Amino acid sequence: MTDTAARIDPSACVLLHDLAVRRDRDEWIVGRMATRTFVALPEAGARAVQLLGDGLSVGRTAEALRAETGEEFEVADFVRDLAALGFVARIGDRLVPDDQSPSASLSWLRPHHVRLALHPALPVLVGLLLAAAVVVLVRRPDLVPGYRDLLWSPHGSLVVLSAAAAGWVLLLAHELAHLVTARAAGVPGRMRLGTRLQFLVMQTDISGIELAPRRHRLTAYLAGIALNLSVASALVLTLAVTDTGTTAHRLESAALLLALLPLPFQLMVFTRTDLYFVLQDLTGCRNLYGDGLAYARYVARCAVRPPRSGRTARSEDPSTRLPPHERAAVRLYSVVLVAGTVVCLGFMAAVTLPVDVTLLVRAVRGLGPGHGLARNADAAAVLITLGGANVLWAVTWWRNR
Known part of the structure; x- marks a missing residue:
């Protein structure tokens, strides 16, 4: 015993x-x-x-x-x-035996080192920077980035490697913003790799932020998005004073697009993105994802095998045990959860997976002494970046499963 x-x-x-x-x-x-x-x-x-x-x-x-x-x-x-x-x-x-406490990332970083991250003036500065960038884009619509801006070089290997390097740097900065704001609120925080459906993500565990005031909680949740918007806004202002047609202008345009690309992903709240935690906090739900998933499974069971009576259905409905203010939010979120997951996995099966397989097969065929140095370099770059990302996703999923 x-x-x-x-x-x-x-x-x-x-x-x-x-x-x-x-x-x-x-x-x-x-x-x-x-x-x-x-x-x-x-x-x-x-x-x-x-x-x-x-x-x-x-x-x-x-x-x-x-x-x-x-x-x-x-x-x-x-x-x-x-x-x-x-x-x-x-x-x-x-x-009472005590479990070992999980280690914190950048444990040397103390709350007083980063207390300015929670200063009320910081969101105002971010808003002013964003407003200035919007004004510039309205006056200079030619600076609005497009997918061609990513193809800043005729050499595919340079495009792929530079995009991968810049993407990981921005991802690290995004998560570091979460860690810094949480640390300013006295929360240890821990950064690690994770998976969200077919996506490989870096995530920051800021458990404990629940005990902070609401302004601090929302700041910690939105810090990563604010970082991306700030970087993108700064790049817009830099582009406005950079000569078009130069290599610097092309690189800045590519970096601008890379800074903006992760933002639409934040709308996918069914994968527990930053905006998911904002939504969970504003609705007052304790576990929006878990409760939404439980309710979706209950609805699926009822569709396959309807209960014999309405009383049985009510007793098995997990949402009835939730407070009234959570119940409607959980039921609505379950619809978003199911629909979003189906669309996301369907897109992967119809588009992403075939494209990845095609690129990897082409890369393997492009290797060998029968091809030139440039062709081998391009093929190796694709295998390292694309193949490595898929392997890393599989290893991370297996480790966290």
Whole structure:
């Protein structure tokens, strides 16, 4: 029998780890920043945490709750749940085993180093920069980028390699913006590779931002988009003073398009993009994706095998257990989730996969002593970038599955 499963004596006092608490609507967000574990508790649960943290025993906490609410609470079971979450350091004289805390990216970076990232003036500066770029584009529509701007060189290998290098640099900067703003709010944050359907992405885990004020939360969620828009706006202003037809102008135009290309992807909220977290926060949902997926599966089961009665359908509907303000958002999101996933995977099967296979086959055929140096270089560039990206996606998916 483990320590957390053992019987808890009512006279036992509980030592909690350092926990952070924030009120959110009718619930309380309680979490441990060190392990990035957070839960939503009702009023009585948050009060129990407070009483236990004040040194009251399990039995006295139950008595205090009964006196305040007139209801009985199984505080011992509640303590076991807290221990399973890693919130409890000791129960009586028994130490509770503690899981190793996940390492943070750039752990040397402290909140006071980047506190300006949450300054209220920063969004204003980004807005002014964006407005200036829009004015320039209105007056100079010839600066609006098109797909031909990516083909800045007649050598395909240079185009592919430079686009890959610039794309990864921008991606790293995008995620670094999330990390910096979260760190300014006191959240450790961790950057790593991940997958979203067929896409290989870099993602930043900023669990703990839920405890920050709403302005800080939204700033952290939107920091990456703001970074892309700022880079694109700066490039527009630079293009306006660069002679057209020069190599510098062509490179700047290509970089501008690369900075803007990730932004439409953010609209794909069914893949949990930055805008997904903004949507989840604004709707007050705890787990919009998970609840939406559960509701979509329920609807699919009902379509295949309709329930025998309306009462059975209501009892099996997972959305009925959600608060009213979440229910409508989850049901609507489930439609977006299913439709978006179907379209996305269909596009991959009909377009992306055939194109990738064709390019890779051509690249393999372009290798060998029978071809010139330029042809071999182009083929190698395609194999390294395109083939490497697909291999990296497969390895990342397998590791995170």
